[in-house]
Amino acid sequence: MGENPAKNHYAQLNQGEENEMEIFGYKTQGCRRALCIAGYILSCGALRLLFYWKPEWHVWINCIRCSLEEADVVLLRTTDDFRTYSRKTVTWISVSAFIKNRSDYPATEEDSIFSKAIMKPSLLKSSVFVNNILRNILPFYFRVLEDHYTCSAIHDKFGSGLTCNEQNVRRAMCGPNSIDVPVIPIWKLLIKEVLNPFYVFQLFSVCLWFAEDYMEYAIAIIFMSLLSIFLTVYDLRKQSIKLHRLVESHNNIMVTVCRNKEDFQELESHYLVPGDLLILKEGKTLLPCDAILVSGQCTVNESMLTGESIPVTKIHLPQADNFKPWRVYCAEDYRKHVLFCGTEVIQTKADDRGVVKAVVLQTGFNTAKGDLVRSILYPKPMNFKLYRDALRFLMCLIAFAAIGMIYTVCVFALNGEETGEVVKKALDVITIAVPPALPAALTTGIIYTQQRLKKKGIFCISPQRINMCGQLNLVCFDKTGTLTEDGLDLWGLLPSERNCFQNIHSFPADHSLPWGPVFKALAVCHSLIVWEGKIQGDPLDVKMFEATNWVIDDSSGHQNEGQGSAHATVVRPGLQATTAPVEGITILRQFPFSSALQRMSVIAQEIGGDPQAFTKGAPETVAMLCRAETVPSNFESKLLLYTAQGFRVIGLACKSLRAGKPPAALTREEVESDLTFLGLLIMENRLKRDTKPVLEELSAARIRSVMVTGDNIQTAITVAKNAGMIAPTHRVILVEANKVPGSFSASITWKSLEENKIEDYRSLVSISETEPGIRLALGSGQYHFAMSGKSYQIVAHHFRHLLPKLLLNGTVFARMSPSQKSSLVEEFQKLDYFVCMCGDGANDCGALKVAHAGISLSEQEASVASPFTSRTPSIACVPELIREGRAALVTSFCMFKYMALYSIIQYLGVLLLYWQLNSFGNYQFLFQDLAITTVIGVTMSFTRAYPKLVPYRPPSQLISPPLLLSVVLNILFSLSMQIFGFVVVQEQPWYSQTDIHSACLSVNNHERNSSSGLGLHGMRDGAHEQTDNGFKSYENTTVWLLSTINCLIVALVFSKGKPFRQPIYTNYVFILVLIGQLGICLFLMFADIDDLYSKMDLVCTPTVWRISMVGMLAVTLAVSFLVEEAVVENRPLWLLLKKTFRYHSNSHYKRLQHVLEQDSAWPPLNETFFSDSVAVTVEGNMGGHSNPTFDSNEDSL
Secondary structure, eight states, rough: OOOOTTTEEEEETTSSSSOEEEEEEEEHHHHHHHHHHHHHTTTTTHHHHHHHHHHHHHHHHHHEOOOOTTTTTTEEEETTTOOOOOEEOOEEEEEEETTTGGGGGGGGGSSSHHHHHSSSSTEEEEEEEEEOOOOOOEOOOOSSSSTBBHHHHHHHHHHOOOOOOHHHHHHHOOOOOOOOOOOOOHHHHHHHHHHHHHHHHHHHHHHHHHHOOHHHHHHHHHHHHHHHHHHHHHHHHHHHHHHHHHHHHSOOOOOEETTTTTEEEEGGGGOOTTEEEEEEOSEEEEEEEEEEESSEEEEEEEHHHSSSSEEEEEEOOOOOOOOSSSSHHOOOOOOOOEEOOEEEEEEEOOOOOEEEEEEEOOOOSSSHHHHHHHHHHHHOOOOOOOHHHHHHHHHHHHHHHHHHHHHHHHHHHHHOOOOOHHHHHHHHHHHSOTTTTTHHHHHHHHHHHHHHHHHTTEESSSSGGGGGGGGOOEEEEEEBBTTBOOEEEEEEEEEEEETTTOOEEEEEEEOOOOOOHHHHHHHHOOOOOEEEEEESOOOOHHHHHHHTEEEEOOSSOOOETTTTTEOOEEEEEEETOOSSSSSSSEEEEEEEEEEETEEEEEEETTTTTEEEEEEOOOHHHHHHBOOOGGGGGHOOOOOOOOHHOOEEEEEEEEEETTSSGGGGGHHHHHHHSSSSSEEEEEEOOOTTTTTHHHHHHHTTTTEEEEEEEOOOOOHHHHHHHHTTOOTSEEEEEEEEEOOOTTTTTTEEEEEEEEEEEEEEEEEEEEEEEESSOOOOOOTTTSSEEEHHHHHHHHHHOOGGGGGEEEEEEEEESSOOOHHHHHHHHHHHHHTTOOOEEEOOSTHHHHHHHHSSSEEEEESSSSEEESSHHHHHHTTTHHHHHHHHHHHHHHHHHHHHHHHHHHOOOOOOOHHHHHHHOOOOOOOHHHIIIIIIIIIHHHGGGOBBBBBSSSSSOOHHHHHHHHHHHHHHHHHHHHHHHHHHHHHHHHHHTTSSSTTTTTHHHHHHHTTGGSOOOOOHHHHHHHHHHTOOOOOOOOOHHHHHHHHHHHHHHHHHHHHOOTTOOOOOGHHHHHHHHHHHHHHHHHHHHHOOOHHHHHTTTTOOHHHHHHHHHHHHHHHHHHHHHHIIIIIIIIIIHHHHHHTTTOOOOOOHHEEEHHHHHHOOOOOOOOOETTOOOEEOOTTTTOOOOOOOGGGGOOOGO
């Protein structure tokens, strides 16, 4: 039964977000419920267990569909590939107890969901807990302090705080502000673990074995299962306690809130509700909720969220008087106004309104920390082909088991066996054919890999992604701090005066920087603070400020004339600074750096002087904000000169402010307009030592490297060339997209960039002045596209059909915002790339989470921003992770093949013996299952990763021709050997179906002189005592010995070494285990120890026959090994077969690559396409370029 969304029956939660869900309303029916209860009783609880595993069946059978408003039960379904269902009960909460009269509640919030709930006639609110978040059924997505409020509305409605009555209503509707992660009781963990389908199957197996008197094996399995359950429960309990301790400290913090008309009130943080007005006092404070800063300024440590310990400055929400919701108005910069739960406020600065205030935005699990805790409690499942194929393969084994059951019933029924015995034997086939230890065996390899990664300083919080790392074929790198050194070195300053660039000032220099506007910009245009006695902040800001030799005096507030008393940062000349005509400069207000705006600004004032605004940021952006007459005419060429050499270039600008208007009243737009251009700050950003060798290694392994950075596009291209991402012989094509002014269309232009030597410096020169429409013969991969974030956004909206083509050869993506980085990773994934994102954990959080494997280069042990964290800030962790991922993936395949073969080998042996109404004995099963398979399963995964990355990946799916062929052929080899042994032993002259001692007696008659009569008599007596045992036979002994040693053969053959894992002989433990097991098997084969043979249900056979069995096994080993090496692992053979049968990869990017190779018109050069698909040839400077950086006049160089 599926879900057909009907009116009011269906809605979506978290639309467009990572945890998007569908919700369906249902109402319980009494008669259906009664029938289900009867079903539970009649099925002895089996039906209830089935409903526990399939909650959607429980709802569909118990309930009828209804509108969400009437629902008492809802069914939630994830929108990912898994479409997982969960059942939730709707809770009704009455708010009438808090409202004596509706008029008590203010009417100013008619559009608020709180007001809507109060105005409902029943005064009831329906809600449901989804992943620990309290959701209102109507409206469907409850975001506590709603997003529709404008900036001015937030100040007006919540700027004075809530009354006690308002707070009580909101608390009833939102619940307490606590991230409550209770320590789960052991009995609950035990029940949940025991009800796992795997353990239910084990329970079924154990009951069956007890019924068949397989006491020893059943007890062994019970012991192993209990041990596994207790270890799992212990681990879960340990995690539960750890997570509980992580969040409990934030649940009981004393905070001060402002009560409307009731002054201030101290209360515990779990009483906070959305809309409360928090008062932030001086000193360190842990934030117990998400809050919007409405007055003052804060510096916070967000390392808990981003993994980066650089202090972040937060500014208050502007009182913008417009109709846009505050999030829309602030766009990507909304985070600059939000204080996130779990972060630490390390410094507060009040403005002229007196105290630092923040309005509570979200509470409990809705907060940033709550989201983090939920991601740990409910990790997003990864859809990987291996796991889907594993389930399909298990279904095949179940089908095998069904065939075996039919065969068993036929054989035993035709021979007149009792019905109970026939049922037991038939059910036994299921426990043999389906390996219950398979999930545990697959997990073992992942655990070992995780431990190896930890030893190498790579921490993993999402182990299921390790196998996915074996498939990575594209790596996106951030530039600054990832490919290049985190710290920047000042190289030079190019000041500008009166529309002209002056002589460059080099660093370090004998003479210090002269006093002037540029000096003041370097001294104040930053967001640095003094924290724990050190200047802390962005590395670029630190270097820039240190060049002035000034110091930050952040000890106390400063009185500013006409501005009132405010806490402001003051910078003063240091001991080594040159004499300055001022005592110091006060930083009155900051507009922090924004990735979206690509700039930051401050309002500063010389002590006793007039206020001034200073701006620094991307040179192109800063230049556009300046008055045209202050920007040098050769601005573009000078910028191109330095960015082409790989320098990081920062633009500086300033302007004087009117003394009449206080700084707090100025908007960012007013401050950042009509500026005076001051010059360019040139910083050197060297490549890290490991960057080039690592990128060369990835290139050799045919793993694409892509740069995704917020820096200038020319700098990024140069760094890409220096790092080896772009080969010297390859061409770079600049893709620029712009919106056409006055219309809804857009244009896209391709320009080829050529590297030439001009006047002893390297520069990138456009070849657009060559023949228009020129077409170059470019082979696949011989060219690279480079584009900015703005162009990427326009292409994504207006030229959607071109985006996959551009991504196929896109190597440099510059000026990318955090959301664009995430979008780019998702677009690569749509092309069927397995994407890794490697960044510093700050602006890359979204992309790190979205990628198949996100690696954060953070000093923290485990950054919550990404699945993987490298303790050492070097990209050397990327190939290391890919190596280990490939080894883990291959190990999973090996383990899967071995577990499947072991089950089928045992299955075939048992079915052969069933033909004679026989089977393996208890200890025979025990030896194969425990002494052989369990030990091999534990030690096979010890093999380490191969140190060299080969230029191809391991297969990603089990249902692939080589793997299927390997399994099928080895099944045939095993079947052939067992049937051969089974049939041939019956043809032997000493064989007897009734006398199991005929072989040894006939042999011993020839050796009477060398054997004592007493010994023979004892052997015969012992033998006759055991004649009643139904398992002993020549067929049993032959088939069991052959199948047991065959398990060792397939373990050896399937233990792949090169090219993804080290040779098998390097796994000393595994080799010693195999040798030991083989020695024991051969000892059992050749030893004539009566007591041992009696326990193991073996019989004595002539030495010649034992040697014959060794010969059969040797032939099987040789054939199996030869086929595995010469056919299954023969890569050239499979490539030839692919070519012969014209097989093409199903991957989207491979098919697109094949199409583009045949397209002589791709890539277009020096052409512009409009979104109406009309092609126009570029001539000269035409082509719709709006970015002045790339419109440079080549003659000016």
